[in-house]
Amino acid sequence: MSAPLRVAIVGSGPAGFYAANDLLKRDPASRVELFDRLPTPGGLVRSGVSPDHAARREVIATYERLAMASHRFRFHGNIEIGRQLTHEDLLRCHHAVIYACGSAGDRRLGIPGEDLPGSHAATSFVSWYNGHPDFAAQSFDLSCERAIVIGNGNVALDVARMLLLGHDRLHPTDVADHALRAFAESRIREVVVLGRRGAAQCAFTTPELLELGHHDLDVRVEHAASAGAKPAGRDARAYAVQLKLRLLDEYAARAALPDARRLVLRFLNSPLAIVGRDRVETLRVVRNRLVSGGRGDLVAESTGEISEITAGLVLRAVGYRGLPVVGLPFDAARGIVPNVGGRIVGENRRPMRGAYVAGWLKRGPSGVIGTNKGCSQETVACLLQDFAGDRLPIPDIDDQGTQRLLTERCPDRVDYLGWKKIDRHERLGGMDQQRLRVKLVDLQRMTAVASGRF
Ligand code: NAP
Numbered sequence: 001m002s003a004p005l006r007v008a009i010v011g012s013g014p015a016g017f018y019a020a021n022d023l024l025k026r027d028p029a030s031r032v033e034l035f036d037r038l039p040t041p042g043g044l045v046r047s048g049v050s051p052d053h054a055a056r057r058e059v060i061a062t063y064e065r066l067a068m069a070s071h072r073f074r075f076h077g078n079i080e081i082g083r084q085l086t087h088e089d090l091l092r093c094h095h096a097v098i099y100a101c102g103s104a105g106d107r108r109l110g111i112p113g114e115d116l117p118g119s120h121a122a123t124s125f126v127s128w129y130n131g132h133p134d135f136a137a138q139s140f141d142l143s144c145e146r147a148i149v150i151g152n153g154n155v156a157l158d159v160a161r162m163l164l165l166g167h168d169r170l171h172p173t174d175v176a177d178h179a180l181r182a183f184a185e186s187r188i189r190e191v192v193v194l195g196r197r198g199a200a201q202c203a204f205t206t207p208e209l210l211e212l213g214h215h216d217l218d219v220r221v222e223h224a225a226s227a228g229a230k231p232a233g234r235d236a237r238a239y240a241v242q243l244k245l246r247l248l249d250e251y252a253a254r255a256a257l258p259d260a261r262r263l264v265l266r267f268l269n270s271p272l273a274i275v276g277r278d279r280v281e282t283l284r285v286v287r288n289r290l291v292s293g294g295r296g297d298l299v300a301e302s303t304g305e306i307s308e309i310t311a312g313l314v315l316r317a318v319g320y321r322g323l324p325v326v327g328l329p330f331d332a333a334r335g336i337v338p339n340v341g342g343r344i345v346g347e348n349r350r351p352m353r354g355a356y357v358a359g360w361l362k363r364g365p366s367g368v369i370g371t372n373k374g375c376s377q378e379t380v381a382c383l384l385q386d387f388a389g390d391r392l393p394i395p396d397i398d399d400q401g402t403q404r405l406l407t408e409r410c411p412d413r414v415d416y417l418g419w420k421k422i423d424r425h426e427r428l429g430g431m432d433q434q435r436l437r438v439k440l441v442d443l444q445r446m447t448a449v450a451s452g453r454f
Contacts, residue, residue: 002394004029005387008094010081010325011101012036013043014369015359017063018376019098024070026384031072031399033094035085038133039077039414039446040422043102045369047132050158051173052165054436059369068416076406077414078447082326084409087355093402095392096354096383099328099344100376103320103335103360109150113274114316117141122149122159122317129162129183131176131439133446141279142186144312148283150271151317152195153203157212159315160191164217164261174426174436190262192309194283196270196300198290199224199248200231205368206243213247218257222266223287224248270300274314282308320365328355337361342379343386354393356383418450425449 005027009016012034020032040046045060067073079085090097106121108114118141127135147163149156162170167184175183195202199221212219224245231238248265272284285307288300322335329346331338337357338345344355358379359372367375386392397405406413414422422440429438440446448454 002095004031005096005384006031006094006395006399007033007383008090008097009034010036010090010097010099011043011359011361012041012075012077013100013102013359013372014045014060014063015102015362015372015376016043016098016100017041017060017067018373019100019358019380020067020073021063022377022380023383024067024072026380027387029072032067033074033076033402034067035079035081036075036077037080039419039443039450041075041077041419047127047130049130049369050126050162051130051170051175051436052161053158054173056369075416075419076410077419077450078443079406079410079413085405087327089405089409091354091393091395093395093397093405094354095387095395096356098342098356098358098376098379098383099325099337099361100358101325101361103322103365105321105323105335106316107319107321109271109316109318111271111273113276113280116274116276116280117278118144118276118280118312119274119314119316122151122155122315123320125159125315126155129175129179131174131179131441133441133443136176136178136441140182141313142182142188145187146190146192146309146311147188147313147315148192148194148309148311149315149317150194150283151203151319152193152197152201152267153317153319154205154208155319156193156317157204157208159317160193160263161212161215163188163191164263165215166261169215171433172435174430174439176439176441178441188261188313190264192264192266192311194269194271194285195265195267196288197298198267199245199265200241201290201298202244202267204244206240206247209244209247212263213251216257216260218260218262219251219254220256220262220264221248221252222264223268224252224265268300270302271314272306275308280312280314282310283314284308320360322361322364325361328352328357334364336364342375342382353391412447414447414450418447421452422446422449425454 049056106123149160268288269285275282287303287305290298291301293299324330339357343351356379358376426437
């Protein structure tokens with residue numbers, strides 16, 4: 001063991017910050033350096049959480065403040081591991097590296113027409129309206145009257161709500177300027193959210209479903225009644241399903257609001273093909289019934305009853321997907337880095353010395369922000385055990401050498417003070433317009449602001 005413990009964390013989303021705090025707390029001598037590809041910390045808290053759910057960002061803000069306040073912690077933004085620095089570089093400067101880079105890809109449907117203009121991954125749409133620099137130049141045509149969102153998770157409800165909220169509700173938020181302008185001109189009046197299974201199997205959570213009733217939307221429910229019996233039992237899961245079914249019953253019983261924007265929750269329908277000559281015109285769907293999946297679950301089976309829904313925009317919200325990280329093993333089927341409790345394992349399930357993983361890249365894209373806390377703690381516990389047991393490699397570059405290497409390889413890196421300059425710039429920009437903040441979406445402008453050149 002060569003104290004003090006020095007750890008690099010790659011990815012500054014919730015899993016990265018939870019891991020940093022846990023390390024700083026549990027080993028009072030440890031030093032942590034947090035790297036992010038973007039100049040801004042936060043990961044999906046900045047570019048995934050819905051702009052109208054700003055309060056959810058506070059869950060992680062406390063952890064961000066705690067870490068940033070510690071003299072044993074450093075943030076290095078605008079550095080891509082695998083490009084400017086390699087895994088080996090990080091291990092020459094640290095005893096261990098924790099990868100917490102999330103799931104940056106998206107899952108596909110594998111149906112005809114998926115690449116027609118007007119058909120997109122919901123994850124891209126989310127990144128676009130949240131001002132992620134990689135997606136700022138994309139465009140989404142909102143000139144049609146109906147959009148379809150495929151999938152029954154929280155992302156599906158987020159994008160459906162964003163499409164229908166309207167400019168006045170979105171203006172005070174930190175939605176990206178380009179998206180605010182597009183939403184102001186949007187002609188979308190109806191969003192159909194398509195679930196392949198029934199209401200009792202939906203993946204969205206109760207607060208998200210409840211919230212739909214608070215936005216003067218005309219919420220319609222189709223094919224929920226046949227969605228399977230209400231689960232018996234008193235455990236938390238059965239209770240959550242019962243609550244969601246009760247809410248859906250209430251929405252179904254409401255009088256229609258003919259002048260309001262409409263949100264249709266249509267269950268038991270699978271997409272078959274996205275159809276159109278030059279762009280999306282209709283979605284061909286098939287009605288499903290539920291049958292036993294053989295493992296105590298219910299799966300969708302086609303009834304053969306086919307219909308078409310006219311729409312100009314189709315967003316597939318069928319899940320995120322982890323992407324390989326240069327230098328690490330990858331389980332392509334699950335989209336994760338193979339690991340045991342957070343220790344990255346290679347062939348024969350042998351641990352890679354000094355390499356760990358936390359968050360979605362460890363367990364797949366599931367759970368809410370807080371789920372990452374326990375996940376990161378488990379990883380940190382393994383790392384600390386390995387440090388105590390002398391099972392970590394010894395870095396051969398000291399702290400000064402590390403900073404020299406960073407200056408040499410990453411001249412445009414953005415440190416904590418640089419991020420605070422961006423933060424202040426964005427908040428001040430928002431103040432003039434009675435908005436939470438006006439996000440910077442251009443990397444060059446961000447680095448200029450961070451370095452005080454703007
Ligand atoms: P998700 O929760 O895994 O939901 C994916 C949905 O896509 C499921 O309904 C799934 O249906 C459906 N699906 C998958 N393949 C399909 C196909 N080929 N055809 C039709 N439907 C298909 O994924 P997500 O919505 O991307 O969310 C990811 C994670 O982030 C979740 O843990 C979520 O709770 C979290 N999140 C939370 C919030 C929040 O707290 N507000 C907001 C956004 C995201 P089956 O069930 O039938 O497979």
